[in-house]
Amino acid sequence: MAGKENKIILFIMGVICIFLISRPMEGKAVFHINQQGMEENAVTVSWNRQSKEASFDISVYMPVSSYWEGNTFRTDYALKYIGSTSQASYRIAGLEGGRKYKIVIISYDSEGNPLSSIEYVAQTLPKKAEVLKTALKWSSYYSYGQDKTMTYNLYTDIMSQDSADGYEVCLFNAKGKKVKSQKISAKNSISIRHTFYDLRENSYIIKVRAYKNANGMTYYGKWSSKVYALRQPKCQAKWYQNKLYIRWEKIKGANGYDVYICDKKKGTYKKIKSAGAGTTMIYTKKYKNKKFKTGKQYYYYVIAKKKAGGKTYESALSYRFKVTTGK
Helix, strand or coil, X not given: CHHHHHHHHHHHHHHHHHHHHHCCCCCCCCEEEEEEEECCCEEEEEEECCCCCCEEEEEEEEEEEEEEECCEEEEEEEEEEEEEECCCEEEEECCCCCCXXXXXXXXXXXXXXXXXXXXXXXXXXXXXXXXXXXXXEECCCCCCCCCCCCCEEEEEEEECCCCCCEEEEEEEECCCCEEEEEEEECCCCCEEEEEEEEECCCEEEEEEEEEXXXXXXXXXCCCCCCEEEEECCCEEEEEECCEEEEEECCCCCCCEEEEEEECCCXXXXXXXXXXXXXXXXXXXXXXXXEECCCCCEEEEEEEEEEEECCEEEECCCXXXXXXXXXX
């Protein structure tokens, strides 16, 4: 019953607030209201107090239901009484991240008579950032033996939030040392792609957080979970005594590797073997349960893998290598 009674009380208080707002009030209105604090689930607002104002009631229009009306997504709001204060500032908690809230402040004199009211729209911090995917790829056509001059591009797709003004993308090497940090502006799209150019490591860690600008300050949301980007290993193959040996470079932080082969460059590649973190070479006598044909070209590549946080991250496919059997 207590929960029901609370709902009834809040409803009655909301009606009273609406009634008071609609009444003509004497005295000067509260003015110069500002948002002083921004959190994911709370906002802090402050205002200038007038000489006769002794206390203030704080109410907020809270979302009560959301629905589609044709092709338009709508949200219904109801005014909810939050609390009272004798101070000229108030922290409103229990809000949802990444939303705008219309706040209603009613002032009273020392005898409890309403003096004025004002509305203000405050903003909560965007929710915890989410990285959709990453890809660490060669920045130009690869030629084995030129690895000292090769650089790589890291592409990161971020889930866009309407409430964010932008995002900070932070890059760490495999040991957790910070390498780069860049800010990007938000865009009106489902996702945002950011690119770090001319990188030289073969694996990185990425973290992202959203930010919001207000009142000349920048407020940051929570960092995303760590996301790992692995580059496709460089490979070499050698045909020896009717066996195909494939060797690849070790990728920092990788937990394992998968080796793929096909007899056509743009065909369907078959995974022939998996290897652990400490292995950088395998050999095979067969492809699709048949011996290799002498003098024929085969194509192959290796994918590096890392398991972390309940997910498996794989290196992006950038290049397919080739070898001719019998040579």
